[in-house]
Amino acid sequence: MSKLGTLTIGQAPRADITPILDAVLDANLPRRHAGVLDGFSRSEIERDFAAEPSRPVLITKLLDGSAVVIDRARTEKAAQRKLAMLEDEGCSTILMLCTGHFESLNTEKARLVEPDxxxxxxxxxxxxxxxxxxxxxxxxxxxxxxxxxxxxxxxxxxxxxxxxxxxxxxxxxxxxxxxxxxxxxxxxxxxxxxxxxxxxxxxxxxxxxxxxxxxxxxxxxxx
The missing domain is CATH 3.40.50 (Rossmann fold)
Incomplete structure (x- = not known):
């Protein structure tokens, strides 16, 4: 059976984005929503994902509704680990909920959909x-x-x-x-x-x- 995984660079679930997906997806399609920053406090995010001068950045949303600017390269490394987790949980298609450009994300078997x-x-x-x-x-x-x-x-x-x-x-x-x-x-x-x-x-x-x-x-x- 198909199972859709979504990966936001912030924290999941994204209450602002999931209704847009729900409007066009089969209601019976199993889904697993994950976030790169799941489980991190703001201080931990600022420590591990801090934006650095002259390096590409991304902006995302946390569960408390606030926004945070994070380093793109560090985010990409963490995202790769989350993709492996989603595959291990049986996701056959994984959608990145980010339009930012990533250099090297990949999956073993799942179809990876990268908006960029x-x-x-x-x-x-x-x-x-x-x-x-x-x-x-x-x-x-x-x-x-x-x-x-x-x-x-x-x-x-x-x-x-x-x-x-x-x-x-x-x-x-x-x-x-x-x-x-x-x-x-x-x-x-x-x-x-x-x-x-x-x-x-x-x-x-x-x-x-x-x-x-x-x-x-x-x-x-x-x-």
């Missing part, structure tokens, strides 16, 4: 050369995550707005800024962006692609 490998070619096919505007959670990710968008026919415009709040620009402000620069279609490049954020971005008057919704629909075809 699927989104760029899929979005390139959908947009067909239209000018894409991409909203990322952190300004630092504009440079560190830009390389994965090479399949696009035109270099995308970027703006930063966190799905988890904070002092930066709002999603609506980021979307309107991208529209003003000439974007024709918007992409929300983080699994933490949900339907509420899509509606906020849509106030700019452009079509909005929600990464986790697109990935969920694609995964539903293979599980």
């Amino acid at each position: 490998r699927i989104l760029p070619p899929a979005v390139a096919a959908l947009t067909q050369g239209a000018q894409l505007g991409i909203i990322v959670p952190l300004a630092e990710q504009i440079s560190s995550e830009a390389g994965k968008w090479a399949p696009l026919g035109r270099a995308p415009f970027f703006a930063a707005a966190s799905p988890y709040g904070g002092d930066g620009a709002s999603v609506t402000e980021a979307a309107r800024g991208l529209s003003g620069r000439g974007a024709e279609i918007l992409l929300m490049d983080c699994m933490g962006f949900v339907e509420r954020h899509r509606r906020e971005a849509a106030e700019a008057g452009l079509p909005v692609i929600l990464s986790n919704s697109l990935i969920a629909k694609l995964v539903s075809e293979i599980v």
Whole structure:
């Protein structure tokens, strides 16, 4: 029997993301949700996953609702151990709940679905050369995550707005800024962006692609 595993880089379950999966998956499909930071206190996270200057970072959500910025390389090493755990528990397909780029994640037998490998070619096919505007959670990710968008026919415009709040620009402000620069279609490049954020971005008057919704629909075809 098929069994779906999901792995967030934060703590599971992700109450913001799982409803998007549930909307398109068979209700009888067994699931196991895990997180790289499961069981860690904030002080332990700050000790073991601290972001370092000039190194790629990721942002994720903890069970208490707060957000944390973590080092991508350290997260990738810990994620590999969690993938092995999910395989040992019988997951036949494992979905990474992160659109960040990872270099070397792998599984022995399970089908590993990494959004960063699927989104760029899929979005390139959908947009067909239209000018894409991409909203990322952190300004630092504009440079560190830009390389994965090479399949696009035109270099995308970027703006930063966190799905988890904070002092930066709002999603609506980021979307309107991208529209003003000439974007024709918007992409929300983080699994933490949900339907509420899509509606906020849509106030700019452009079509909005929600990464986790697109990935969920694609995964539903293979599980």
